[in-house]
Amino acid sequence: PKLEVASWQEEVDGEQVTQYAFIDEADYKTPELLAAAKKRILDAFPGLEECKDSDYHYEVNCLEYRPGTGVPVTGGMYVPQYTQLSLNADTAKAMVQAADLGTNIQRLYQHQLYFRTNGRKGERLSCVDLERLYQNMSVWLW
Structure with a gap:
């Protein structure tokens, strides 16, 4: 329909x-x-x-x-008004450590390679690991 x-x-x-x-x-x-x-x-x-x-x-x-x-929005495009969190040195260091971009991108590449080669190459990540990687990297890659 x-x-x-x-x-x-x-x-x-x-x-x-x-x-x-x-x-x-x-x-x-x-x-x-x-x-x-x-x-x-x-x-x-x-x-x-x-x-x-x-x-x-x-x-x-x-x-x-x-x-x-219920999230307040602003402007004609209804952009959400997010709460700004303080980003002190300790928080920034923890975020960078959690993201570990080089290693995480390599692990995601290996995961993709695993599926694209039907398991002949690469490494399959568990759902938990995959979700954690995406969550940790999303702030940096967005």
Whole structure:
């Protein structure tokens, strides 16, 4: 099936414009404006109702609500506002030691080589080791 956001055609200034059944809550500053936006969508699709189960966010054939993550965002691209942690000398040294980029990149290479040669070369890492390597290196390679 083709998955897409529901839409309808509406005449605006004499031209047909596609309106999408999507509401970004950040665009509506008051509950009244948000309710009006919901009503507009519900009016465009007769028989459609707002979803009833607020704990399950994947109901079908209803106007659903996804609560988000609760992480504060900023700007038009909704970039998360991360907490800045202090990076003192001891913390930096521990991060560099944990990353151990040269050795870890070599171990990941050997792991890839193992799978690409069907086990004839390289070394297979356990899931635990693989996850640990990616976690330790992600800060440096991101």
